[in-house]
Amino acid sequence: MDARTHVETRARAAKAVSADLAVATRAAKDTALRAIADALTQRADEILTANARDVEAARAEGIPEHIIDRLRLDEERVAAMADGARNVAALPDPIGEVVRGSTLPNGLRLTQVRVPMGVIAMIYEARPNVTVDAAAICLKAGSAVLLRGSSSARQSNTAIVGVLRTAIESAGLPADLICQIDPTDRETTEQLLRARGLVDLAIPRGGAGLIQMVVERSTVPVIETGVGNxxxxxxxxxxxxxxxxxxxxxxxxxxxxxxxxxxxxxxxxxxxxxxxxxxxxxxxxxxxxxxxxxxxxxxxxxxxxxxxxxxxxxxxxxxxxxxxxxxxxxxxxxxxxxxxxxxxxxxxxxxxxxxxxxxxxxxxxxxxxxxxxTDGAEFGFGAEIGISTQKLHARGPMGLPEMTTTTYVVTGSGHVR
Missing domain, CATH: 3.40.309.10 (Aldehyde Dehydrogenase; Chain A, domain 2)
Structure with missing residues (x-):
């Protein structure tokens, strides 16, 4: 399957089930998140075995030690990933929150409410924990997620995504709410960034080169995360x-x-x-x-x-x-x-x-x-999806509210203009 077909197939699958998640109850989403946490703990050995293969391959390729540190998992880090999912489950559901409301002079009732983004593409390097953080936050915020990790973490991410998909399906939600994009073909990133209409938002998380590439080449709206000097x-x-x-x-x-x-x-x-x-x-x-x-x-x-x-x-x-x-x-x-x-x-x-x-x-x-x-968990947001250094929509650690958009609901009683 070529890169374009691969991305479109995964994106269409995610989009098809995203509408179901938009109307899912908080209880249904929280049950799925707790199932994710339990599954990560129960299948930690499977994840760590896959991660060890990634770390070994990275060392053989001469990848710098600070990158390997981001890549490496151990029992404590897997437990932290599970805790992150539980923390997100404990947070209030942002969907349906009224941001502001008023009654207009003509009697129309105006409310601005939080609604899901739809389908979010996460493009990131190393750090397999981002796989869980992104999936958990997107799920609670009512959106499907397309995960495009780096080839250096391919085996780790494949194992983790397998755990996540099985867990949410066991909790009654469609597995395609969490989809992995093949990281071994670089063209998949280009296709993901051009999937406007199927993907509603792209978030890059990694080094300056990755972030600049995504910002410059994407036709999908981007929230720019940044490096930290x-x-x-x-x-x-x-x-x-x-x-x-x-x-x-x-x-x-x-x-x-x-x-x-x-x-x-x-x-x-x-x-x-x-x-x-x-x-x-x-x-x-x-x-x-x-x-x-x-x-x-x-x-x-x-x-x-x-x-x-x-x-x-x-x-x-x-x-x-x-x-x-x-x-x-x-x-x-x-x-x-x-x-x-x-x-x-x-x-x-x-x-x-x-x-x-x-x-x-x-x-x-x-x-x-x-x-x-400066961290979403330290700020009390639960697991974060990244830290935005831009000034539009979201800035700083991005938690649940930052992964939503809003709709104006206008209620009348036969009003015409």
């Missing part, structure tokens, strides 16, 4: 002990994710004290600091930063670092190089925190907290 700014009025803890956590808690810190900015008023402490603490965690002249002067261990370092998403134990003359200088640096994901300020000054929050252009701003908190 996240900054930690240590202000003149920062508690330096607090700043050190936040910096180390933001950089080293998990380096291969988009909400990890990639750059450090330090106000000159605290630089003499904080910079040596930061370099030492980061060195203890294995971090290589790519610094400006001020950081280089503080330690021979600092690597000179190049022009490319300031905008780079390392996804590794590397960090760019600079001393700035003021909060506004920090903001200018961030607005120049930020990817619009998450920016953090450490300060005890309410005025500084407010000014920073208003001036940086990001989906999330952390005040005295690690960048690692």
């Amino acid at each position: 996240c900054h930690v700014y240590v202000d003149a009025d920062a508690d330096l002990d607090k700043a050190l803890d936040i910096l180390v956590n933001a950089k080293t808690h998990r380096t291969s994710v988009c909400n990890a810190a990639e750059s450090l900015l330090v106000h000159k008023a605290v630089a003499d004290v904080f910079v040596p402490r930061a370099i030492a603490a980061l060195r203890d965690e294995g971090v290589t600091v790519h610094g400006d002249s001020a950081f280089q002067a503080a330690s021979d261990a600092v690597v000179p930063a190049t022009g490319d370092d300031w905008a780079r998403e390392y996804l590794s134990l590397d960090l760019s670092a600079a001393v700035v003359g003021s909060l506004d200088d920090a903001v200018r640096h961030i607005r120049t190089y930020s990817s619009g994901h998450t920016e953090a300020i450490v300060t005890e000054s309410i005025d500084a925190a407010h000014r920073f929050s208003m001036l940086v252009d990001a989906a999330a701003v952390m005040v005295n907290a690690s960048t690692r908190f």
Whole structure:
């Protein structure tokens, strides 16, 4: 079967059953989500065996370790995937929610209500957990989902999708609400992005190259998720002990994710004290600091930063670092190089925190907290489908409401115009 036929067959199947899900009760959807969670736990060995084959193949191909970390599953990560599905089941159903309503002067009753998108295409790299997160959120939000993972995770995703389809079918919902698109043929992505009329929304999740390709080539509407060049700014009025803890956590808690810190900015008023402490603490965690002249002067261990370092998403134990003359200088640096994901300020000054929050252009701003908190689960949204760095419709971690659209329902009593 060629790529076009393959995609159209799966998309038509998904579209055909999406109408059934649009009117499904919350109880029916939650039962299916709990069935998914139970099945993931019960069939974990099957999933882990498939994942081990993917990891082995990735290592043989020389894929970087931070990508392998995203690819790798273990019992704890499978359990987290199951918990994510249960968390989504526990969340309120967004479908039918009245966003706003009023009675017009002519007596017409106007309500804007949340309704499903229809069919959502998820195009993503590595990270098999995204398979479960996307399927769970789309199902609860009333939409069918087409999952196009990467070839590096093919065996993992195939095993997981098999579990998901069997689980929802056992709960009384059509298996075709969750469909996998073949990742071994790159043309399937092109066909998926051109399936306007069959696919209502495309969401890319991965590296800058994937996201740019989807945005530029898609005729299907796209919500753009973004890479994370996240900054930690240590202000003149920062508690330096607090700043050190936040910096180390933001950089080293998990380096291969988009909400990890990639750059450090330090106000000159605290630089003499904080910079040596930061370099030492980061060195203890294995971090290589790519610094400006001020950081280089503080330690021979600092690597000179190049022009490319300031905008780079390392996804590794590397960090760019600079001393700035003021909060506004920090903001200018961030607005120049930020990817619009998450920016953090450490300060005890309410005025500084407010000014920073208003001036940086990001989906999330952390005040005295690690960048690692930009996450749908941490925000209480349940499992997230991605973090949007665009400004239309959805921005930041995208949970259930962001996966819906709205319809205006106008009720009259024989009104004519």
